[in-house]
Amino acid sequence: MNDRLDLGDHEQVMSALRRVLGEEGKALTALAASLDDDWVEAVRWMADCKGRILVSGLGKSGIVARKIAATLTGTGTPAFFVHPVEALHGDLGIATRDDILIVVSRSGGNEEVLALVSSLGAHGVRSIGLGAGDDSELARRADIFLHTPMQREACPLGLSPTTSTTLAMAAGDALAMSLLQTRGFQREDFALLHPSGALGRGLRMTVAELMHTGDGIPAISVDACLRDAAVEISGKRLGCTCVLTADGSLAGFISDGDFRRALLEHDAPLDLPVADLMSTSPVTVPADCLARSALRRMESNQPGPIMQVVVLEGDRPVGILHIHDILRAGIRS
Incomplete structure (x- = not known):
């Protein structure tokens, strides 16, 4: 034929x-x-x-x-x-x-x-x-x-x-x-044999290479109110803000989900202290954590997936990692 x-x-x-x-x-x-x-x-x-x-x-x-x-x-x-x-x-x-x-x-x-x-x-x-x-x-x-x-x-x-x-x-x-x-x-062996390829880079990439640092970290004082949190969340555009003590240690975390819940649960929430609304045990990772490991932590979080993790050095935040940063790098869990 x-x-x-x-x-x-x-x-x-x-x-x-x-x-x-x-x-x-x-x-x-x-x-x-x-x-x-x-x-x-x-x-x-x-x-x-x-x-x-x-x-x-x-x-x-x-x-x-x-x-x-x-x-x-x-x-x-x-x-x-x-x-x-x-x-x-x-x-x-x-x-x-x-x-x-x-x-x-x-x-x-x-x-x-x-x-x-x-x-x-x-x-x-x-x-x-x-x-x-x-x-x-x-x-x-x-x-x-x-x-x-x-x-x-x-x-x-x-x-x-x-x-x-x-x-x-x-x-x-x-x-x-x-x-x-x-x-x-294993994946780690693959990364060693393909160090310059996209797959290898993705397998070896750490949180430190992707996280937002310095002035890019959304942060407010533990003495601030929810209105301050709203300004910081909107300004830094990461959907969250760290809450810090006077010496810069991490006291808590406010996500945009926390913010929306506060709006629904309180009549006048913007003047409420963030200390009453923040999560005191946010998910954190070290800067040398593999980005794909951080992604797995975010996806498997209970009771549901999260969009950000705080990057800590000691008890001080040195970065914020958003799930979009990981996905844009082509990394999958």
């Missing part, structure tokens, strides 16, 4: 998109159902590997192999991509007997890939084949072969690698994520 799409026909284009996604989705479901003991053994080999995971492939399979190597490396398993042709022309020296080779090949019959498996095998390097050809030469030469069964490519011509590359990519993800869980890899 190779009918030309009419871009003016919305349903025809939508049908073409859904057909490809549907075929690849079914293939992934079939792959999950077909897993055998070889997959478990492959995870064990990789987890016990004393060297590195070498991942190789040619053409589209090479692109998939690069992604698998990158995912492994980024989740705590040392790995890198090896080009099969370059490896056969002098780069085999990078491999040691402690390494494991993963070869990605749709057909399992590529000569350069097969030569790489045999050459590294002669040096004592164990190999894991990954592909659709369960009766291929790669399946026979590899120490373990992970079959990714498929009926056809999603390409309407049946030619362009589509379903096969999706299956190989997903298989690589499954291996990498299984290793991640085996190693007990």
